[in-house]
Amino acid sequence: MATSDSEFNSDLLLAHKLPETRYTYNERDVAIYALGIGACGQDAVDSDELKFVYHRNGQDLIQVLPTFASLFTLGSLTEGLDLPGFKYDPSLLLHGQQYIEIYRPLPSKASLINKVSLAGLQDKGKAATLELETRSYEEGSGELLCMNRTTVFLRGAGGFSNSSQPFSYKNYPSNQGLAVKIPQRQPLTVCEERTQPSQALLYRLSGDYNPLHSDPEFAKLAGFPRPILHGLCTLGFAIKAIIKCVCKGDPTAVKTISGRFLTTVFPGETLITEMWLEGLRVIYQTKVKERNKTVLAGYVDIRGLSSSL
Numbered sequence: 269m270a271t272s273d274s275e276f277n278s279d280l281l282l283a284h285k286l287p288e289t290r291y292t293y294n295e296r297d298v299a300i301y302a303l304g305i306g307a308c309g310q311d312a313v314d315s316d317e318l319k320f321v322y323h324r325n326g327q328d329l330i331q332v333l334p335t336f337a338s339l340f341t342l343g344s345l346t347e348g349l350d351l352p353g354f355k356y357d358p359s360l361l362l363h364g365q366q367y368i369e370i371y372r373p374l375p376s377k378a379s380l381i382n383k384v385s386l387a388g389l390q391d392k393g394k395a396a397t398l399e400l401e402t403r404s405y406e407e408g409s410g411e412l413l414c415m416n417r418t419t420v421f422l423r424g425a426g427g428f429s430n431s432s433q434p435f436s437y438k439n440y441p442s443n444q445g446l447a448v449k450i451p452q453r454q455p456l457t458v459c460e461e462r463t464q465p466s467q468a469l470l471y472r473l474s475g476d477y478n479p480l481h482s483d484p485e486f487a488k489l490a491g492f493p494r495p496i497l498h499g500l501c502t503l504g505f506a507i508k509a510i511i512k513c514v515c516k517g518d519p520t521a522v523k524t525i526s527g528r529f530l531t532t533v534f535p536g537e538t539l540i541t542e543m544w545l546e547g548l549r550v551i552y553q554t555k556v557k558e559r560n561k562t563v564l565a566g567y568v569d570i571r572g573l574s575s576s577l
């Protein structure tokens with residue numbers, strides 16, 4: 269169905285095939301990512317998190333945090349996505365949600381081929397939400413390693429369809445939603461971690477160079493008093509807390525990750541992640557201590573439970 273709006277053409281948009289992308293990484297990238305989400309940032313370097321940033325020559329391999337998989341989508345959205353039939357201003361883009369399924373433990377180095385497709389587009393009036401699905405296959409074996417579904421919230425890009433029947437396209441099963449109800453009872457466990465004032469400058473070295481996180485002038489034009497933290501950096505802190513507190517430090521215990529970014533985080537703020545267990549699902553929410561605001565909420569499905577819980 270094509271609408272009368274000259275900017276928006278759903279026929280063109282839905283027929284468009286997004287190009288494959290490639291992502292190659294090694295142990296150095298894995299370590300830089302882990303440092304970017306605060307690994308070894310709170311305790312002395314002999315903490316449990318050393319395995320994410322260092323391994324002795326010839327002994328074991330560096331361990332890969334499951335949220336590292338979110339980087340495989342770099343290149344699809346961060347450099348501005350050209351979609352025929354749909355226009356938006358990339359400087360007003362905010363990361364809205366992230367959903368990740370991990371099918372087998374992430375290797376410490378790999379070369380991946382990403383198949384990218386449009387998973388959703390919604391006209392929210394003042395904004396639009398755009399969802400991209402990325403399936404990452406290991407080059408050579410062709411094995412499917414993981415799937416990411418990235419939702420971006422495009423401020424100012426809504427209102428392109430009939431307001432009495434706003435355009436809504438979703439191309440994935442409804443049971444893969446992100447909706448989460450935070451339990452009313454006390455959390456099972458809570459983890460507090462301070463981000464560094466330089467956190468976004470460190471995190472960006474993993475490949476998301478969006479100036480919203482580093483350039484004060486750009487941040488002001490985008491409506492913020494100063495650069496904000498990458499959503500995926502906040503998500504990385506939260507999931508690392510779950511691995512530490514619920515999964516006994518085992519990053520391979522994580523199967524599925526979902527998170528919705530509710531409010532922006534500023535580098536230097538303290539993140540408090542509260543966790544509840546429901547079967548093999550960890551429901552979590554992350555608050556900024558200094559402003560007492562919930563910034564992220566979601567769930568993590570795990571493969572098994574540690575006996576001490």
Ligand SMILES: CCCCCCC[C@@H](O)CC(=O)SCCNC(=O)CCNC(=O)[C@H](O)C(C)(C)COP(=O)(O)OP(=O)(O)OC[C@H]1O[C@@H](n2cnc3c(N)ncnc32)[C@H](O)[C@@H]1OP(=O)(O)O
Nearest residue numbers: 341342345362363364365392421478498499529530531532
């Ligand atoms: C490696 C690949 C990377 C991918 C690219 C990412 C690039 C990065 O560099 C960019 C970033 O990291 S930006 C930083 C992280 N994100 C944020 O800080 C955003 C935080 N969230 C907000 O500010 C608000 O929730 C806000 C502004 C998002 C929405 O708040 P409101 O305007 O108040 O919206 P509201 O009126 O409550 O809802 C309107 C409709 O939108 C839906 N919605 C709300 N929040 C959403 C969110 N976070 N994600 C998806 N949808 C969302 C609501 O459900 C509502 O829809 P409906 O009317 O149908 O219920």
